[in-house]
Each structure stands twice: as structure tokens, then as C-alpha cells.
Amino acid sequence: MKFLTGIWDDLNLSARIGLGIVAFFATFAIFAPWLAPYGESEIVGDVWEDFGYFSGEFFFGTDQIGRDLLSRLIYGARNTMALAIVSTTVSFTAGAVLGFVAATMGGRVDQFLSRIVDVCISIPTLIASLIILSAVGTATSTLILVIGIIYALPVFRIARAVAMDIEVMDYVEAARLRGEGLWWLMSKEILPNAMTPLAAEFGVRFCFVFLLIASLSFLGLGLQPPLADWGAMVRGNADGIAWGFMHPIIPAACIALLTIGINLLIDRWVHKASGLRDDQ
Amino acid sequence: MNNVLFDIVFKRLVMGIFILFGVSLLITLGVEALAGDVCSAMLGQAAEPSTVAACQAKLGLNDPMHVRYWHWLVNVIQGDLGTSLANNREVSEQIGKRLGNTLYLAGTTALFAVPIGILLGVIAALYRNSAIDYTISTTTLTTISSPEFFLAYVLMAIFAVNLGWLPAISNVSSSMSFLERLEVSALPVATLALITIAHMMRMTRASIVSLLASPYIEMAKLKGLTPGRIIVKHALPNAWSPIIQVVVLNLAYMIVGVVVIEVVFVYPGLGALIVDAVLNRDLPVIQGTAMVFATAYVVLFMLADVLSMLANPRLRHRR
Numbered sequence: 001m002k003f004l005t006g007i008w009d010d011l012n013l014s015a016r017i018g019l020g021i022v023a024f025f026a027t028f029a030i031f032a033p034w035l036a037p038y039g040e041s042e043i044v045g046d047v048w049e050d051f052g053y054f055s056g057e058f059f060f061g062t063d064q065i066g067r068d069l070l071s072r073l074i075y076g077a078r079n080t081m082a083l084a085i086v087s088t089t090v091s092f093t094a095g096a097v098l099g100f101v102a103a104t105m106g107g108r109v110d111q112f113l114s115r116i117v118d119v120c121i122s123i124p125t126l127i128a129s130l131i132i133l134s135a136v137g138t139a140t141s142t143l144i145l146v147i148g149i150i151y152a153l154p155v156f157r158i159a160r161a162v163a164m165d166i167e168v169m170d171y172v173e174a175a176r177l178r179g180e181g182l183w184w185l186m187s188k189e190i191l192p193n194a195m196t197p198l199a200a201e202f203g204v205r206f207c208f209v210f211l212l213i214a215s216l217s218f219l220g221l222g223l224q225p226p227l228a229d230w231g232a233m234v235r236g237n238a239d240g241i242a243w244g245f246m247h248p249i250i251p252a253a254c255i256a257l258l259t260i261g262i263n264l265l266i267d268r269w270v271h272k273a274s275g276l277r278d279d280q
Numbered sequence: 281m282n283n284v285l286f287d288i289v290f291k292r293l294v295m296g297i298f299i300l301f302g303v304s305l306l307i308t309l310g311v312e313a314l315a316g317d318v319c320s321a322m323l324g325q326a327a328e329p330s331t332v333a334a335c336q337a338k339l340g341l342n343d344p345m346h347v348r349y350w351h352w353l354v355n356v357i358q359g360d361l362g363t364s365l366a367n368n369r370e371v372s373e374q375i376g377k378r379l380g381n382t383l384y385l386a387g388t389t390a391l392f393a394v395p396i397g398i399l400l401g402v403i404a405a406l407y408r409n410s411a412i413d414y415t416i417s418t419t420t421l422t423t424i425s426s427p428e429f430f431l432a433y434v435l436m437a438i439f440a441v442n443l444g445w446l447p448a449i450s451n452v453s454s455s456m457s458f459l460e461r462l463e464v465s466a467l468p469v470a471t472l473a474l475i476t477i478a479h480m481m482r483m484t485r486a487s488i489v490s491l492l493a494s495p496y497i498e499m500a501k502l503k504g505l506t507p508g509r510i511i512v513k514h515a516l517p518n519a520w521s522p523i524i525q526v527v528v529l530n531l532a533y534m535i536v537g538v539v540v541i542e543v544v545f546v547y548p549g550l551g552a553l554i555v556d557a558v559l560n561r562d563l564p565v566i567q568g569t570a571m572v573f574a575t576a577y578v579v580l581f582m583l584a585d586v587l588s589m590l591a592n593p594r595l596r597h598r599r
Contacts, residue, residue, distance in 0.1 A: 119302035122578045124536045127554065127570050131307070134558040134566060207425065214427045215540050219555055234429055238544075241437055242448060249433055256426030263425045 014264045021261025025254070029078040038068040069233075073251060076228040081258075083144065083223065084210040090148025091209070092202060095155025100186045100194075102156070103163035113156070121153045125208075126215060133221045140223060143216075151209055158201055162194045169193075203266030207259050214255045230255050289586050296582035303574045308352050308567060356571070362564035364557075371568040374553065379572065381452060382542075382549035385465060386534035389472045394527055397477040401484020401523075406511050408489060417485075420478035428537070432471045432544040439467060450547040468545045472538060476530040483526035487519040521588040528584035535576045 011019065102110040120128075132146050166172065172189050180188075216222045217231030225232065230251040237248040355362065361371035400420075404413045423431060440448035450465045462469075488511060491497060500510045539551030546552070550569055557565035 119299055119306060122299050122303050122581070123306065123570070123574050124577050126539055127536065127573050130539075130554060130558050131566055131570055134561060211427050215429075218427075218429055218540060219543060220559060231427075234433070238433070241433060241441060246437060249430075249437060252427065252430035252433055256422070256430045259425040259427075260422055263421060 014267065018261045018264030018266075021257060022265060025077050025081065025258050025261070028074050029081045032074050032078040038071040069237075069247060069250060072228040072233060073230070073254060076230045076233060076251065077254070079223055079227055080210070080213065080217075080230050080255075083140070084206060084213055087144050087147040087213070088151070088202065088206045088209045090144060091151035091155050091205065092198070094148060095152035096159040096194075096198060097186075098152070099156045099159025099161075100163045100190055101182070102160045103167050104182060104185050104190065110160075114160070117153050117156050121157075125150055125212060129212065129216060130219070130221065133216070138221050138224060143213075143222065147209060147212060151205055151212075155201070155205065159194070159198065162197050163190050166190050166193050200266060203262060207262050207266075210255070210259060210262075285589065288589055292582060292585050292589075296578055300575060300578050303578060304353070304356075304571060305349065307570050307574065308349050352567075361568035361571075364562055364565050371564050374565065375550065375568055375572055378548060378550045378553045381547065382535060382538065382551065384452075384461070385468060385472065385538060385542075385547065385549060386531065388462065388465065389469050389476065389534055390531060392469070393473040393476045393530070394480065396473075397480030397527075397530075398484050398523065400477065400481040402488065402511060402516070404481065404485040405488035405492075405515075406507055408485075413485075416481065420481050423474045423478040424482070428471065428475065428540045429544050431474055432467070432541055435467055435470055436544070448545070450545040452548060465545075465547065468538075468541050468547050471541050471544075472534055475537075476534060479530055479533075480523075480526055484519070484523050487522040488515045491515045491518055520591045524591050525584045525588045528580055528587060532577050532580040532584075535580075536573050 008016070098113060102113045128150055129146055132150075133143070136142050136146065167190065172185060175185055175189050213222055214231035214234075217229045218235045220232070220235065222231055223229040233251040234248045234255075237245070237251075240247050241249075352362075359372060361375065363369065364371055364374065400416055404416045407413050436448050439446045446466050447464055448467070450468055452461055452464050492515060497510060497514060500514050505514075535550075538547075538549060539555060541547070542549045542551035543555055550572065554566060554569040554573070556562075557569065
């Protein structure tokens with residue numbers, strides 16, 4: 001408990017707001033089946049019924065085929081956030097391991113990996129994922145893998161740069177002379193010291209991954225129906241806007257709000273990790 | 281131009297060409313390796329084996345991979361990107377038409393966004409930690425963090441649906457006059473501008489503020505110069521390099537990142553073309569469009585590096 005209050009005291013106002021927003025959405029995501037008034041793909045009303053808020057039957061009305069929009073949003077929070085967390089974790093595992101390998105082994109291995117990443121990173125993220133997903137399909141596991149690999153590239157660069165700074169330290173040299181292997185150097189010497197910058201980077205990348213997933217599912221290449229997904233909900237309800245229905249704005253606003261929340265929360269963290277002082 | 285500068289720029293150009301070649305290899309081989317069964321996917325499960333075989337022969341899928349890449353490369357150098365599987369039209373002709381529209385969108389946006397972005401950045405740096413700075417910074421953080429389609433639909437809901445000032449769908453055609461075009465594409469331009477202004481403003485502010493701690497600015501302050509003069513005459517010249525970088529990178533974003541915005545406003549640009557091609561699994565179009573995007577990206581990134589080197593005063597004089 002003391003540890004937790006310590007963290008809370010450390011946060012400034014905007015980071016606290018960010019934490020509040022993230023906690024709000026996380027609660028809905030975790031307890032989705034208990035909090036949602038209707039089922040995920042249950043058709044319960046007419047097409048685009050108006051917002052009822054607290055008095056009506058449907059808080060945010062119904063979507064383009066008559067499902068309760070609030071329930072879809074709550075389940076969507078769960079699906080979209082889970083997908084983003086798993087994809088970011090995949091990209092970090094792959095990117096950090098390869099980055100550390102490149103930095104620790106150096107020489108030809110480093111040259112080889114770095115040049116490949118240089119070329120691959122020149123293809124814009126959204127275009128690359130469009131091409132790959134159009135070819136391999138959009139099963140959830142494929143989606144995770146493709147996004148994970150695409151974002152492993154920038155993670156590789158950062159992990160390599162961070163590890164390069166640590167690799168020249170005396171204690172790494174000492175471990176090398178002791179005859180420790182590659183895995184020991186990476187996990188016991190470099191990783192603990194690279195944790196802070198990498199953790200801050202995780203937050204930044206999570207935002208990018210989250211927005212990429214939102215864009216992809218908006219374009220019809222994300223999670224497939226009937227699974228609820230915020231980006232796909234925007235697209236599905238988009239035609240309503242011409243008739244004056246604000247339904248597509250709601251899931252889009254959720255995406256925006258959650259990303260802003262994460263950005264506010266990690267801004268502080270990134271700031272600290274970069275070693276900058278506040279008193280300027 | 282002296283030797284040091286020339287050497288660095290030349291090296292960067294060679295590197296760029298090398299990367300472009302690698303990207304073309306990756307896109308063509310990647311697309312073809314991954315889409316081995318594009319014919320059966322396109323024609324469906326129930327297709328006759330002979331139809332599938334004919335389709336594979338037409339696409340040249342029976343040749344080994346390096347032969348296919350060679351054919352593709354030779355054709356591309358001659359300006360032939362193949363024909364679309366969906367409508368049998370020349371890919372290069374389709375891309376040419378759409379590229380013009382996308383460049384128009386990017387150009388118009390840049391015209392508004394670049395001066396406004398830099399100006400707001402200078403203002404935020406000048407009045408840093410004040411209410412003005414706080415307002416600008418919070419607004420730009422919001423536009424940066426939200427997905428493009430959120431801004432796009434909000435603008436559409438306000439200006440097209442509620443107020444009815446502007447069309448919700450950007451149906452541009454080549455017969456329109458400049459002003460008509462501007463009116464029809466006002467909403468996508470505004471969306472794109474909001475995002476890019478935010479990026480440029482933040483970078484301008486950050487690079488000026490980081491310079492303000494240096495001793496020569498301290499000196500200028502002690503001489504009694506006004507804050508405006510310090511920033512415009514003393515800090516800005518040294519901040520040009522990162523600012524140019526972010527401006528050019530945003531130009532790249534304006535060309536490449538418009539995919540979602542074009543889809544929202546049904547704007548007939550390259551982004552909408554690639555999305556349609558992806559949904560139809562129209563390989564030659566995907567390949568051609570992706571190549572154009574990647575080229576724009578690589579060339580502009582290269583330009584960003586070269587320009588920021590040119591803006592660095594330390595490289596202008598021989599050691």
C-alpha cells in the first residue's frame with residue numbers, strides 16, 4: 001500500500017487524470033460481462049435508436065443493426081485493449097531480444113540485423129500492415145503476429161541503442177571476462193539496467209499499436225465481426241452521420257480518450273526516464 | 281558547397297537509393313511469396329482447376345521467384361506496373377490520376393499547416409508555461425493522440441451535417457476550378473492540417489525551449505534584449521535543423537498517412553485506391569501503390585536528412 005501511495009504522490013495532475021482515464025476503461029474491459037447491460041452481439045432494438053442516457057432503454061442508443069451500443073463499447077474495450085496489449089508485448093519481446101543480441105554480439109550480426117531493419121522501416125506502418133494482412137488474412141492470431149513484427153522494428157532500434165550504452169560499462173566487461181554466455185549478459189547484466197527506458201517506450205508504443213489497430217479495423221482488416229471492436233464500430237455506424245446520428249463519434253471518442261489518457265500518464269514517465277529535470 | 285558537406289549528402293543519397301532498391305525487393309517478393317494462392321482466393325473455392333491454372337499463368341505465378349522479380353523490375357523501369365485484376369485497366373494510369381489528387385491534398389494542407397505550425401510553436405515558446413502555452417500544448421496533444429477518423433467525423437458532424445456549410449463527401453473531378461476544388465476538399469484538408477500543425481508546433485516549441493538554457497541565450501538575456509528578439513534572432517536560427525526535419529516528415533505523412541482520411545471523405549486519392557485494392561485482393565494495384573508510397577516516404581526522409589544537414593551552420597565552413 002505504501003508503495004502504491006508513493007507512486008500516486010509522484011504523479012503530477014495531468015498524469016493523475018491520465019491514470020484515472022486508463023483505470024476507468026480498464027475496469028470496463030475486465031468486468032465486461034457483468035457491466036454490459038446486453039450481450040455482445042445480441043440484437044435488442046431497432047436500427048440507430050436514439051441515445052436514451054439514464055432514462056431510456058439504451059444509454060447510447062443502438063447501432064446499425066440494432067445492437068446496444070453501450071454493451072458493444074464495453075465488450076469492445078475488452079477486445080481492443082487485449083489485442084493491443086498482446087501485440088505490443090510480442091513486438092517488445094522480439095524487438096528487445098534482437099536489439100540486445102545485436103548490441104552484445106556486435107560485428108557482422110549487428111551490421112546484418114541493422115541493415116535489414118533500415119530497409120524494412122522505410123515502408124510506412126499502415127501500408128505494410130495493409131499489404132501483409134491482405135495476403136495472410138485477418139485471423140486474430142495473424143493480426144497479433146503481423147502487428148507485433150511490424151512494431152518490433154522500431155523497438156529493435158531503441159533496444160539496440162540503449163544496450164549499446166550499457167554494453168561498454170565495466171561490469172559487462174567483467175562478466176564477459178568471467179566467461180559468461182550471451183544469454184547471461186543479456187538477461188542479467190543489460191536487461192535490469194535497460195528496464196526504465198524500455199518501460200517508458202512500452203507506453204509510447206502501446207499508443208501507436210492501439211491507433212494502428214483502430215485504423216486497421218476501421219478499414220475492415222481488424223478483428224472480424226461479430227466481435228465488438230471500436231474501430232470497426234466507427235466504420236459500421238459511419239453511414240448514420242449523414243442522417244444526423246452521432247453514433248460513430250462515440251467509439252471514436254473512446255479511442256481518442258484512452259490514447260490521450262495513456263499519453264498523459266506516460267508523458268511524466270518518459271520525462272523521468274530521459275533524465276530531464278523539471279526546474280528549467 | 282564544400283567537400284565535407286558534399287560528401288555527407290552524397291553518402292546519404294547513395295544510402296537512399298540502396299534502401300529504395302531493398303524496399304522494392306521486399307514489397308514484390310513479400311507480396312508474391314505471401315499470396316501464393318491468390319488465384320484460388322480470388323476465384324473462390326468452387327472454381328474449376330483449369331480456370332485457376334489459367335489465372336496463375338496470367339499472373340506468371342508458375343515462374344520461380346527471382347524470374348518474377350526481374351520481370352517486374354524491368355517492366356517498372358519502363359513505366360509498366362501491370363494491369364489491375366479487378367477491372368483490367370493499366371495500374372500506372374490509375375495511379376497517375378489518383379497521385380495527382382493526393383498531391384493536391386498534401387500541397388494545399390502544407391500551404392496552411394506549415395506557417396501556422398511554426399508560428400504557434402514560436403508563440404508557445406515565447407510565452408512558455410503561461411495560459412497560452414498551456415492551451416496550445418493541450419489542444420495539440422489531443423489532436424496528436426486521437427485517431428484521424430475521430431477528428432474527421434467530428435469535423436464532418438459539425439460543418440457538413442449540423443451547419444451544412446461544406447460537403448461531407450469530397451467528390452473532386454478534374455473539370456473543377458481551383459476554388460470549387462478547395463471547397464469540396466476543405467474538410468479533408470482541415471483534418472490533415474490539424475494533425476500536422478500539432479506535430480510541427482510541438483517540435484518547434486521543444487527545439488526552441490531546449491536551446492533557451494544555453495549560455496549564449498543567457499548572454500543575450502543579460503544584454504537586455506526583448507524575449508521576442510532573443511527567440512526570433514538568436515534561438516530560431518539554431519533550431520531550424522530539427523524544425524525542417526519535422527516539416528518534411530509531416531509532408532511524408534500528408535502523402536502516406538492520408539489513407540484513413542481519404543476513406544472517410546471518399547476522396548479519390550491513392551490511399552482510397554490501396555484500401556479498395558486490398559479488399560479486392562488486387563495484387564498488381566497493391567504492389568504498384570505500395571511502391572509509390574514507399575518511394576515518397578524514402579525520398580522525403582532522405583530530403584529531411586539532407587536539408588537539416590544543409591541548415592547546420594557548422595557544416596558550411598571548411599575545417
